[in-house]
Amino acid sequence: MIEPIKKLSYDELFCLHTINTLIIQNDDINVTLKKILNLLSEIAGLKRGIISVYYKELEEIHHEILGFDDSEDEVKFSPGEGITGEVVRTGKPIAIPRLNQSPIFLDKTGIRRNLNREELAFICVPIQYCNATIGALSVDREVLSSENGDLSHEIFYLSNIANLISESVNRKILVSENINLKSLLNIPGKISTIIGNSRPMRELAHQISLIANSNVSVLITGETGTGKEMVAKEIHKLSHRSDKPFITINCGAIPEGLIESELFGHKKGSFTGAITDRIGKFQAADGGTIFLDEIGELPQILQVKLLRALQEREITKVGDNQNIKVDVRVIAATNRNLEEELAKGTFRSDLYYRLNVFQLFLPPLRERGADILLLSDFFIRKYSSQMEKVITRLDTSAIDMLTIYHWPGNVRELENCIERACLLTQDGVISAHNLPPSLQMKSVENRGKKRGKFESLVRAYEIELITDALKDAQGNQTAAADYLGTTKRVIQYKISQYSIDYKRFSNTGKK
Known part of the structure; x- marks a missing residue:
């Protein structure tokens, strides 16, 4: 009231x-x-x-x-x-x-x-x-x-x-947290590829530090795009196996008829197209770590053979009867609810419990608060370097849009958005109009919520446009009008209407 x-x-x-x-x-x-x-x-x-x-x-x-x-x-x-x-x-x-x-x-x-x-x-x-x-x-x-x-x-x-x-x-809270988070990137001994300081990510980093140097199997769960493979790589990097191979296989991306050969290898002539002997991913990862992404997509017949490899620490190539000992740490990941798959009978319970010795959950980006800005800064540095561009900051409108959006594609979607924005910006500042139109869509639960009166929104947008133009024009109203494609008379009217002090920009350059 x-x-x-x-x-x-x-x-x-x-x-x-x-x-x-x-x-x-x-x-x-x-x-x-x-x-x-x-x-x-x-x-x-x-x-x-x-x-x-x-x-x-x-x-x-x-x-x-x-x-x-x-x-x-x-x-x-x-x-x-x-x-x-x-x-x-x-x-x-x-x-x-x-x-x-x-x-x-x-x-x-x-x-x-x-x-x-x-x-x-x-x-x-x-x-x-x-x-x-x-x-x-x-x-x-x-x-x-x-x-x-x-x-x-x-x-x-x-x-x-x-x-x-x-x-x-x-906004002060977000900026303060972002500054603190940036400092963490430069502290020796910190987990380097896990970017974030929200409570769920701090808990995740602590859990990784506890299990990294052991041989236990790990099951990583979370929505698509949350960074499950990055976590698996971090576990491997911090383990005593770090100087050995880290091998990745996407169980959902390989045809059912070829997945066994990919995992365990095959002998020459064992099937049409097998023109030479070939080692599988398990043998290639010997002494190191194998990462089984999308484990929930693995066919049931292969689940039995994977279970044997985990239990016996040995594999058999397709078309061969010789057992091969392997020393491999297994990290699996899924975006499915495997407990529901167990109830439906599509995933074996004995394999689930063998993989799920230690489970790590990756939170969705929408639950990570100020991590969104830290990740944005990280991706800005990454892509501005790749594109050989000087990009200094996100402006207020971009910050608001990034922090309000619901991020169904999680970190992967954020990275794509920032890469696009880095490509489009011409003045070293990422603004709202550099971000994809999809970011202007509300999540289902937020649709219909009031965002303020139409006049207030128009007023705020006009003030932002005029202020940014005056900054670029160093307070020159004629130049600001040219930037905005309007007349000096309109700019003067709006400056008077909104009580904008254009003189304070007279000594500023482009930011």
């Missing part, structure tokens, strides 16, 4: 308008949020403002943006700790009419040590984005002894401000 406009003072309305303008026109998130806290203090009398950010993966709340300077460093909370922690945990605002009456107020910043808490009210409201609490906005307000302690107006007003800044705070 939004506070009716008739109940807001002129100063409060002016403050809301100014905050909205700051959010639209400024690129630096930290500077913008700091200015907003200063505005609350100077215009609305809401002092010592703090924007606290909830890092869900760490289960920590950090005081990120402060409306004052003299505070303790590295202030952190756990969800439920103190007033701020409780607001984040419950997603509900808390107001304390007089701070001296609140035993749970912690004042971790230490800025109120020399203040009379009897004359201070404290208001803290949740910052929510897409129905999830991502932080909290808190302020102090001086109170008179005659006041009755009703802070409902301040709660509603501060909640409106929290709604305005929620997208900026969410």
Whole structure:
């Protein structure tokens, strides 16, 4: 519920308008949020403002943006700790009419040590984005002894401000996590091909470190495109078999009549076309690792022979009766639910349990949060190098599109999107229009959800286009109009309409 406009003072309305303008026109998130806290203090009398950010993966709340300077460093909370922690945990605002009456107020910043808490009210409201609490906005307000302690107006007003800044705070979380994730790529000893720091990926990396140097069979499950082969390669690389072969075979890509020969080899003349002796994948992988991709596609008659190879550590070539000992670690992968296949009788239970000594699950990309941006940066570096292009960043519109999309094709689809964008961009920046049209499609569960009024969306898009053009034109309105294929008069009208400060771009070059 939004506070009716008739109940807001002129100063409060002016403050809301100014905050909205700051959010639209400024690129630096930290500077913008700091200015907003200063505005609350100077215009609305809401002092010592703090924007606290909830890092869900760490289960920590950090005081990120402060409306004052003299505070303790590295202030952190756990969800439920103190007033701020409780607001984040419950997603509900808390107001304390007089701070001296609140035993749970912690004042971790230490800025109120020399203040009379009897004359201070404290208001803290949740910052929510897409129905999830991502932080909290808190302020102090001086109170008179005659006041009755009703802070409902301040709660509603501060909640409106929290709604305005929620997208900026969410973007700050993504940027902060992305910076931290990038640093992991340069730490010696880290798993190098598993890119990500979301909780599921950290758990996966820990599990890989536990099993890599053993000989146990591993079954990797997950949707298509999640990177099952990359995980198998990482296990091999970290094992004592790393200097031996890593052999891959896709059980679903080879005709049923040839799969046995591919796995175990054949003798000359054993079937039409067998003109020479040939070793199979198991023998080629001797001493190393064999990766059986799409194991759920393996015909039942071959399942029996694979089971024997796993149990006896020996194989028999097609057309031969001599057993060959092999020392091979087996890693299998599937995007099927093999337990359902067991129930239907299409996959042997004894083979399943032999393969499934240790199971690794790869989460879909849509559940990996900020990993999307880290992977995007990785692919940008990869393809900009291959194409010999200088590509510096993703712009805001591209970041929003990448993080909102549901990624049915997972990491493979993301890589294809970034490769395409690297090919199309001409200015070293990947924008939304460089990404495939498919990214503009919503997932089934998100269809029909409101995204805002049409006028607001058009306004935001026009501001983005004009701002980007002014950046490229270094503030020159005539040149910006040429970039956009319109007239200077239209640009001047829009600049005035949206209060865009074109002069601040006069000393900037192309980014």
